[in-house]
Amino acid sequence: MKWQPAVILGFAFVAVLVPISGQTVPAEASNETRVDRLLSQMTLEEKMNLIRGDVEPAATNQGQAGYLPGVPRLGVPSLRFADGPPGVLTRVAGQAQSATMAVAATWSLNDAEQNGAAIGKQARSLGIDVVLQPFINIDRDITFARSYNTLGEDPFLTGAMGAAEIRGEQAQGVMSQAKHYVAYDSDSYNVFVDSQTLHEVYVAPFEAAIHAGVASIMCSYNKINGPFACGNGDTLKTILRDEIGFKGFVTSDWGGVHNVHFLNQGLTMEMPGELASDSPFAAMMRTYFRTSPEDSAAPSKPNTGALAGMLGGTIPEETKGGSMDLDAFPMDSDSATMRTALQDGSINEAAITAAARHVLYEIDRFGFLDGKQKHDVTLQDFKANGEIIEKTAEDAAVLLKNEGGVLPLKARGSIALIGPTAGQVAAIGTFGERSPGVPELQTGPLAALKQLAPGAKVTYAVADDMTGATIGASLLSHDGKPGLLRTSADGASRVDAVLDFTKGNRKALPANSVVTWKGEVQIPAAGAYWFYLQLLGTRGILSIDGKEVGRSGAVKGTVHGDVQHATQDNGLPTTDGLDNIRRAVELTAGKHAIEVVTSIDTSNAPVQVRLNWMTPEARARAHQEAIAAAKSSDTAVVFAWTRDKPHFELPGDQDKLIEEIAAVNPNTVVVLNTSQPVAMPWIDKVKGVVEMWWPGDEGGPAEAKTLLGLNNPGGKLPMTWAKSLEDYPATSPAHPERSAKGVDGKTTFSEGLLVGYRWFDDQKIEPRYPFGYGLSYTTFELSGLATKTASDGGFDVTFKVKNTGAMRGDEVPQVYLAAPASRPQGVQFAPKTLVAFERVSLRAGEEKTVSLHVPLRAMQYWSESKKQWVKADGPRELFVGDSSRALPLSGTVALPGGL
Template sequence: MRYLGPLCGAKTAPRTLLILLLTLLLLGLGSLSPAVPGAQARTTAATARPWMNRSLSPDRRADLLLAQMTLDEKLALLHGWSGGSYVGYIPANTRLGIPALGLEDGPAGVADGMTGVTAFPAPEALAASWDTSLMRQYGQALGSEEWGKGANVALAPTVNILRNPQWGRSFETLGEDPYLTAMLASADIEGIQSQHVIATVKHYAANNQEYHRTTVSANVDERTLHEIYLTAFEYAVKEAGVGAVMCSYNKVNNVYACENPYLLATTLKGTFGFPGFVMSDWGATHSTVPAITAGLDMEMPDSTYFGNALKQAVLNGQVSMATIDEAVHRILRTMFAIGLFDYPTTGSPKATVTNAQHAQLARQAAEAGTVLLKNDGQLLPLDPSKIHSIAVIGPAASVAPQATGGGSAHVIPPYVVTPLQGITQRAGSGVTVRYAQGITTTGTLPPIEAQYLTPPSGSGQGLLGEYFTNMTLSGSPVLTRVDSQINFDWNGQSPGPGVPATQWSARWTGTLTPPVSGTYTFSLTSDDGSRLYINNQLLIDNWRDQATTTETATIQLTAGQPYAIRVEYYQNGGASNVALGWSIPGQENALLSQAVELARSSDVAIVFVNDVESEGSDRSSLELPGAQDQLIEAVAQANPRTIVVLNTGGPVLMPWVDQVPALLEAWYPGQEDGNAIAAVLFGDVNPSGKLPMTFPRSASDLPASTPAQYPGINDQADYSEGVFVGYRYYDERGITPLFPF
């Protein structure tokens, strides 16, 4: 008992000594008693891996883990890897218990070809709601579906300001106002990250056009940069605690955004105090040493610059270990902060994650974002007790509903309720609802039927397809076959035996024999490049890396005369599709006549029109594509009670606006399209949306209206309008818009 003397002192009472002895005995026997379930495992794990102690701060946990990592393990976190089922992937480190990172597109729902997900309305529809609470729910639902798919990094939200409404990604952003964008994006981020999924705010910075997006320089002064284009990023960092920032393809003041020290080190990580990590857009890394030292932490989607090249730069002293450690620390502390270590996803890319609650949220968001632009004579809401017949007109109403945008924000819906279906169901048995297409589809035209195509052999129907293992149609084809039509969507998979899933090309040849004489319209849609030749004349040149894009052209053809036809295509990563369509002369007149007669014989006519927006290309103009303007004018002349519903990704010109009494902007409304618009038309919900962007009267009214401003000259886009973007420009110049912000 010699150890008790110093502990207790000479005057300690015998009772106290007994209590102390019993206490020590119990403490000693504690290790022999049954353990609380899981407690011993947690204690062992915390001892072996102290960074798993949740009571420590994310920074401290990251420090502890970083101290155990080898150089190769550190570098493995700084770039994307092949494999995995997501658009971006970094494998797990099993030795240290670091979870894999699955990066997945998600501005409007889980994208990248995933099925079993909810197709929510485009973010701009949420912006039109001006409702941060609804936006937070939107983010929560998106985050939960990403997590359920096994992804733990959501590539959302997009917060680039709508500088020019021709921008092909206007549908996935939040409008033209920095403050509105900042508030809504912050709510979205909070919702996503509440599900233990890292949100990625993008695209940093001044990324405002798709035309030459990988080479153009946004030349913008410092005041404009901070007041207009960086505000939402600052709020995302300071207010929402966003975990990741994606730097953009373009240059800013002639320095690539992903190696721009002023943007990354000085502003984002310095002035804004961003503690998270910066990843590149896919293929937007252009160097090793300049990029890592400027503040880029992660190259996506591969290791071109941050793999072996970065390791060599470290070994030869060009990049310090402190720089590597900072980048790795930022990634790890973000993973700890958002909960990726403590709440690892158990989801699977093949899981079905959509549910009834998310479908209801999609409908609610589409309803809340619908904007009533015009309602002369109180034509709306429709009263089923007073009308007996409704004409529903337009491809977007039934055969080609514009529910989602394209590119990386495209979501595969589990279903789409068309406007015709929604209106028919809501109108009830007492109202006759009839449909007329009116015109051919506004984007991809109907595929050319095999009966009009003949392969070079002269026998059979279709075209001879030759498939190559390169992107240049070089050498001998590895696969040859007759394809009845050119109407393919391989979704990033191999088109046939011997052909790789990526970086391949194909050529189709034969003859085309038109059924009637006249002017034919051809459409060629592809991701990536495509070309159409008729009698060796290049008719459509769509030859470039891009998301799904449609180009059209017209040509005079004579009935019964064979014409040599050649279609060429190449694929360079990501999605893969190509479709050749046409419009036969006379079809348009017949369709239009049917629509006019239906409108004339109905109490009310509702015309649905749309544009087609996608990452990879800007709209060529603000006009509605195809013959939609003519369709509206013809229907309005036949029926003065005509309602127009716009399914557009941004402002469009409306030469017919004074001819129609009622007008609604419904954006890209997602899978509940028809149910949402029917609820608005019949007054079940209030069309309370407010425009998050200005609709101009003419293209000449746009703030960036000169070629030097947009799309730029020699890859130099001059932001000479300064802070006068959107409504600021109209106010400053005293210009009255068609419909104001």
């Protein structure tokens, strides 16, 4: 959907849940008599087809993450599982939703549910049955390679937002799979957590998901207190089944099974199960639930080059690490398969039947036995989903600093927009388990701002040109002759003056062309040259001087359809919509051998290939042009970005750029497109900062509206923003046992309950911005706190919120409960804990009464000795405010004792 500025979206700025269009939420129970009858008719192998993944036939495969073959003979359909969050990843590019952290920053259950609905509808359009989301681990360690995909640091906020998303997804007739269970909150694969913390922090969001009716849960890669999470009887059977009462199925993370006997410890389903022989995962992931004879051939070795390419590589601005360490991935720990386990009696058919029953229970519950699933691929509703994406991006905007009212921007002044994410939308941040986005639907902040403020004088300087310029013909040769030698798969050859074959210049090659270009490039002077291999409809590898420099992320045999998506390798595609493999290479002056090799993906699209670069001189010139643009404008707006590699830093020279711009323009504003906190060495030198996260395909208009005041930012931080990385509990130098490396190979969550703001409170560390923080273009006042007991053993909190400013805006009042004055011995409490919140929309001068319920569970702790929830005795202080460090209202609540 190309954005139209005249369209006004009809969303109410409220926190209450609204009906979701489409199907109704599935009933909590299935027809168990029917389930048991079907199971009684199945052979052993048919039951295995309900608990072991397989390879979908090529004729129908959508390149999704997983496939379950079902039992066609009995009318039990197959299931497709697709990655997220957010969105859905298949062969067909889906719209990019706002990042999960952006959804969390809305602090709106309505936004979370609407995002779930959009994901569910996208899944239906793409023929998917199970969406592998929400991601409800805790943002405990911001150096964890996957922490950017969480819903923040607080278990209550995470659980509430995740549950709302599940309701939205499953209302569309799609199963949700909450992940990753449990304590997968570190790059460590060997984690130790005490029982109280495990229940109150890490299991808590999954309990909320189960109460929301989630169909399935994915167990995680890590060990938890000894056993692997996918074979841990304590977490899977005792906690998940017995304590919480989960009835759905538990799927292993892909390659998370290391012993066939995990089935006896509570695992339901192995994924990916049987693998295609050409999969690069074949050497990493074994099929333990195999009932056929073992393959006697020698095991293959992992294709580390292909796997590294799939993870996106490191772009020139990322001089430090941050990607997942494949070498640390747990490998096989046992050789027995289901075939041998059945033979020796260590697993019996009853255990297989019980596991298959959990799967069939959900298949029936969702109506899939009655034909209610959808496997055909149809057009996505770009307009309706786009409206949700834009609304979420607007609601997620967090105003961090606004000195002297520098924002909103003056619609008739001169404005310089600076940075590549000012010209293009930083829709996804980093490619991974998510919708890749549809670049042709995107309008950048620059274009949107020009449309919204036609009276403003807007200039643009890219500063860091990610598209670059095609390497000129005068610099390319082969065998002493001009041009590069092109050789096709059939052996035919010709010479090309430049490597530039795109739809834009009408020179795209036919679909499924396989081509190699060889020759030399003339380097005019020694230095760091940034090479950009740009392509679509094909895969490619760039080599210089005989050494591979970079390759595209699409890999034959992987789980995403071997289709090269435009956003795969750089986050931002080229300005004309090609994928962009960008690498920095130090070269001496003179000629250097260069080679580009392509291979087919499965898109059947025209093959587009181009070789661009940025010379050292061109990069320096672009940097200076940005400084000049800022100097000659009333206001300079720098768009800064990160893919969370490196951690807690802006990649490249962005910090330097911001400081230099602030030095020449006193009205400098920074727009952040990140998903985690970053160091801000320039914070005292700029007037304004707004966090826009990775906003999705419709982020450009949302960012422009926020800057111009057409959207009043009302988002709040879902994590604490520290002044230094060492201030966080997981990265404190005083506690190496908490780090991903750990001590003696063990990572111990020794901070216990003190995650995020709780740690900062306990240790009296002043954050840069506290949890729950966010400014507004208007002002609010809270008053009239009152509490009363509720019938469920909890209590209700009532207070008033008034908009005391001059424009409409949203406030998010937050309720925190203090630790009891008298604490039972051996029980840990945080100084205060979030127990309720609501997003409230108010016109200028309007006042509303807000009533929030705090359930009994908020007053309880998990007793390790009693192995149950126990209410803490005595009165508790209660605080209400607009962040964890701004709590103007306080009172005391005292409830009767007991459990």
